[in-house]
Amino acid sequence: MGDEQIDAAALQSWLRAFARSVAEHKATLTALDAEIGDADHGANMDRGMTAVVAELDATEPGTTPAALLKKAGMTLVRTVGGASGPLYGTLFLRMAPAAGTADSVDAGTFAKALGAGVEGVVARGKAELEDKTMIDALTPAVEALEAGLAAGDSLQEALRAASAAADAGRDATIPLVARKGRASYLGERSIGHQDPGATSAALLVAAAASTLGVVVGG
Amino acid sequence: MGDEQIDAAALQSWLRAFARSVAEHKATLTALDAEIGDADHGANMDRGMTAVVAELDATEPGTTPAALLKKAGMTLVRTVGGASGPLYGTLFLRMAPAAGTADSVDAGTFAKALGAGVEGVVARGKAELEDKTMIDALTPAVEALEAGLAAGDSLQEALRAASAAADAGRDATIPLVARKGRASYLGERSIGHQDPGATSAALLVAAAASTLGVVVGG
Amino acid sequence: MKKLVNDPADVVVESLRGVAKAHPQLLRVDLDNRIVYRADAPVRGKVGLLSGGGSGHEPLHSGFVGRGMLDAACAGEVFTSPVPDQMLEATRNLDGGVGVLHIVKNYTGDVMNFDMAAELAAEEAGLEVTSVVIDDDVAVQDSLYTAGRRGVGATLLVEKLAGAAAEEGRDLAGVADVARRVNANARSMGMALTSCTVPAKGSPTFDLPETEIEVGIGIHGEPGRRRVPVAPAREIAEMLVAPVLTDLDFTTGDGVLALVNGMGATPLLELYLMYGEVAALLEKAGVTVVRSLVGPFVTSLDMAGCSVTLLRLDDELVRLWDAPVVTPGLRWGA
Amino acid sequence: MKKLVNDPADVVVESLRGVAKAHPQLLRVDLDNRIVYRADAPVRGKVGLLSGGGSGHEPLHSGFVGRGMLDAACAGEVFTSPVPDQMLEATRNLDGGVGVLHIVKNYTGDVMNFDMAAELAAEEAGLEVTSVVIDDDVAVQDSLYTAGRRGVGATLLVEKLAGAAAEEGRDLAGVADVARRVNANARSMGMALTSCTVPAKGSPTFDLPETEIEVGIGIHGEPGRRRVPVAPAREIAEMLVAPVLTDLDFTTGDGVLALVNGMGATPLLELYLMYGEVAALLEKAGVTVVRSLVGPFVTSLDMAGCSVTLLRLDDELVRLWDAPVVTPGLRWGA
Numbered sequence A, B: 001m002g003d004e005q006i007d008a009a010a011l012q013s014w015l016r017a018f019a020r021s022v023a024e025h026k027a028t029l030t031a032l033d034a035e036i037g038d039a040d041h042g043a044n045m046d047r048g049m050t051a052v053v054a055e056l057d058a059t060e061p062g063t064t065p066a067a068l069l070k071k072a073g074m075t076l077v078r079t080v081g082g083a084s085g086p087l088y089g090t091l092f093l094r095m096a097p098a099a100g101t102a103d104s105v106d107a108g109t110f111a112k113a114l115g116a117g118v119e120g121v122v123a124r125g126k127a128e129l130e131d132k133t134m135i136d137a138l139t140p141a142v143e144a145l146e147a148g149l150a151a152g153d154s155l156q157e158a159l160r161a162a163s164a165a166a167d168a169g170r171d172a173t174i175p176l177v178a179r180k181g182r183a184s185y186l187g188e189r190s191i192g193h194q195d196p197g198a199t200s201a202a203l204l205v206a207a208a209a210s211t212l213g214v215v216v217g218g
Numbered sequence C, D: 001m002k003k004l005v006n007d008p009a010d011v012v013v014e015s016l017r018g019v020a021k022a023h024p025q026l027l028r029v030d031l032d033n034r035i036v037y038r039a040d041a042p043v044r045g046k047v048g049l050l051s052g053g054g055s056g057h058e059p060l061h062s063g064f065v066g067r068g069m070l071d072a073a074c075a076g077e078v079f080t081s082p083v084p085d086q087m088l089e090a091t092r093n094l095d096g097g098v099g100v101l102h103i104v105k106n107y108t109g110d111v112m113n114f115d116m117a118a119e120l121a122a123e124e125a126g127l128e129v130t131s132v133v134i135d136d137d138v139a140v141q142d143s144l145y146t147a148g149r150r151g152v153g154a155t156l157l158v159e160k161l162a163g164a165a166a167e168e169g170r171d172l173a174g175v176a177d178v179a180r181r182v183n184a185n186a187r188s189m190g191m192a193l194t195s196c197t198v199p200a201k202g203s204p205t206f207d208l209p210e211t212e213i214e215v216g217i218g219i220h221g222e223p224g225r226r227r228v229p230v231a232p233a234r235e236i237a238e239m240l241v242a243p244v245l246t247d248l249d250f251t252t253g254d255g256v257l258a259l260v261n262g263m264g265a266t267p268l269l270e271l272y273l274m275y276g277e278v279a280a281l282l283e284k285a286g287v288t289v290v291r292s293l294v295g296p297f298v299t300s301l302d303m304a305g306c307s308v309t310l311l312r313l314d315d316e317l318v319r320l321w322d323a324p325v326v327t328p329g330l331r332w333g334a
């Protein structure tokens, strides 16, 4: 298993599902950011993903997965700003080269690409695990995805495990003291609040689980 | 009747009683001023009368009624500001000459002095009856005082009638449209609110009724 | 009430103490009498300009003392006109020998106290004083039988333009003339999103629900002419600009100075947005903005809201506006 | 939420439109890219200064564009760093041929976006860019393992002083040097009486009861380090001044520039009162105030509160401070 192919259409579904999910959770993301940040994470992500969807709508047929990911990343860098713009932008920009030039990628390649993306986020933001950032959702997700595929799970099964890991990572940010991003200014006062970026990252992985495994067939 | 003498000590009692009454009603006066003005009438009158009391405390024995009234008027002009400073200041400043140079004045002279004071207020502020100002309490009070004394009432009786007239004049400001002072900016919106200056003026007359008739004996 | 104050009774004098310490080069402050002088007052041979009024409108008036504007300002209690003694003392000390102009906002208290001061200045000190009363607020109906219009945004313009005229060496009549001309050609209208809170009272002067705004307010927390539902900036601009344009009969081709003034708690982000709306409306009306000013200049403590003032300009007024001014609140050309 | 806005999504661009209309002589505004340029940019042979950041801090940064300060400012969404494209575009257009200094407030978003822009400027456009990161807020513990200190009040000082150095003809290294020296010698601490309200959110970022204040706040509505009961201005001044003095180890005889900065909704009456308290504390500590500044300069939308910034001065910095500056928000000497 894990030999499903992910093509540009599948990636589109993923990104569109993420955009819908962000729009739906916009107020929640902003409310979380109000607690330990500056109350704009929902607006930021929604602005960015709305722009990404507009780009997708204008994408020509035959666009490769890599080109699509690059376009998504550049659009986020161009439209979001703040911390999440460069970070989410880097995630997709770094996924692109790992996707090569093919019209579709297999599950293993997708997992590697996602891993490369998350490494890019770490390189850009210098956050480590337990710094109370999106990394706390993204890194466990990549690990779960890779472990599942290695164990022979289907892409859908592996992505579901990844989504569960991202959710757990997101929840685990609650008791942490923030050491990166705006929440770090609060020191001990950041304890007891869920990180907004980890929350949106968990939505990203959930959107993958609900689209990528399914669309291609598990 | 009406032949009681008012000396400097009696005037002191009056002014001190007024000062106490203003202090007691400070919040009310300010609240009324908040409705149709700028929320400072209580503070203004209290600042002024506190200064007057301080001057009284420092007054040398033998000061004439006229000198006392002049000092009170000048103190109010010097310390109050706003509309009420010049107006109440003028009231006492104009009472002074009418009190002559004697050590005490009789009830008729006091009534004339008060009348002169109120005329001074009209001259300074140009308000007419029913403009919704302190004049609406002061003018009826002077009229009632003069009428009572003319009818042979005791000073205390006449001052009680004057106080009742001032109270009635104050209450009658409620339905009026303000045409003078800050409340006039509100136009029709000033209807339904009691004028703060008429309210403090009624306190002034009430203080006279509770001190002047009594101290000298009615 | 939460404010950066100690005892509310000391607000004015403690704030003036800060003004004195912050501007030792520009100003000299008499804390006992609550008078702010320009550092080099009296300026011999120059007509002196005095203004003043209740506190709570900063930078008006203390922030407009300095070269090219006021020679002194008297500070009253919050929202309470200063007293004649202050004005007399200031008039004496700033007189440069060629007369003094009193710039008085049209409020009963201010007018009476300045009148008494001018009488005393003439009688006791033999000084030559001319008074100009500012009444530019179109929210108030003008009438012989009332207190008349309030003085609001135009005060700042009169202080600047008459100040420049005095600096040029104009005589008292000439300076007073400029002041009157500015007042006659300026109109204002204001609105509030929130009430202000007078420190001594400690609670808002009026209650304004989250869904409503006050239109036609003054600068003392007095309620406005009417209460309307919250509206977009575009419509609020219309509510302010339309009555101003009508009242002074501004017409196509007129060149104006446009002032969008913050009431004290309005961020610049919003004031500039309002200025954009105001400028668009003026363009539509064919009125040309020749000079503009955006910021908190004539405020009402911590009130959120704004006012619009338009002054019809002529070449001389433009020249006087551009003349150097060196005050804490307005500064250019030097 | 009551604000002078239309659609909250358009706040930034509509406000910039007002800026453009209000300052046609001083500024040129690219509304599409949300960049404010000084009217005569690029200035040949002069090191270019670029700053920018989230909107909601006005007059920072757009109000500090002009002769003697910034050549351009990029405006992000409210409280959200602008994007690399804007910075790249601005860097290109303001480059006078001798390099560009990026003045970046130390926030994760700002730093990353400016970094990407600087990379692009070097790679794609071959431009010489040096970045200086401002981090003066002592409310935040400095540490290698965190985002570090925030950039707040010192930003304005860096923009003014490095701007003056550039105007004098200093080269890129020299201008960057001044900027770093200012940052190294400046410290700030802020407090809030109320939260601010981000237009897109429509309700206050945090709830602060009538009886409490936040100490150690930043300029983005982020909660502070601690919440304490409401206190008199005198004690609040102590809470702000003491940690600043300690952190930079200011000592007797030091000459400083003291900035008492309003957070956006604080009346000048209160800011000057605070300045009086701050000056008194500095006097007690033997620190001499050589220059001062009081007003809303680095704000946080409609937050009520203030911050104190102290900069240790040397003769050169005093000279650069006094040099002419012609911007909407800071102007003297011309």
Ligand SMILES: Nc1ncnc2c1ncn2[C@@H]1O[C@H](COP(=O)(O)OP(=O)(O)O)[C@@H](O)[C@H]1O
Pocket (backbone or CB within 6 Å): A033, A037, A038, A040, A041, A044, A045, A081, A082, A083, A084, A085, A087, A121, A124, A125, A126, A127, A132, A133, A134, A135, A180, A181, A182, A195, A196, A197, A198, D079, D080, D081, D108, D109, D110
């Ligand atoms: N250095 C970092 N590395 C990884 N993620 C980060 C870092 N800094 C911040 N974040 C993430 O970004 C989120 C905040 O994003 P957002 O609110 O959009 O930006 P900003 O903080 O600029 O307002 C945080 O919740 C956190 O998850």
Ligand SMILES: Nc1ncnc2c1ncn2[C@@H]1O[C@H](COP(=O)(O)OP(=O)(O)O)[C@@H](O)[C@H]1O
Pocket (backbone or CB within 6 Å): B033, B037, B038, B040, B041, B044, B045, B081, B082, B083, B084, B085, B087, B121, B124, B125, B126, B127, B132, B133, B134, B135, B180, B181, B182, B195, B196, B197, B198, C079, C080, C081, C108, C109, C110
């Ligand atoms: N022209 C006037 N003639 C008589 N009384 C007046 C006049 N103008 C105002 N007042 C009185 O003054 C009162 C307000 O006094 P106060 O609040 O102390 O002064 P201010 O209006 O300057 O704040 C009003 O309630 C009114 O009774």
Ligand SMILES: [Mg+2]
Pocket (backbone or CB within 6 Å): A033, A037, A038, A039, A040, A041, A082, A182
């Ligand atoms: Mg945020």
Ligand SMILES: [Mg+2]
Pocket (backbone or CB within 6 Å): B033, B037, B038, B039, B040, B041, B082, B182
């Ligand atoms: Mg009043």
Ligand SMILES: [Mg+2]
Pocket (backbone or CB within 6 Å): B038, B040, B082, B083, C054, C078, C079, C080, C081, C109
């Ligand atoms: Mg008053």
Ligand SMILES: [Mg+2]
Pocket (backbone or CB within 6 Å): A038, A040, A082, A083, D054, D079, D080, D081, D109
């Ligand atoms: Mg942000």
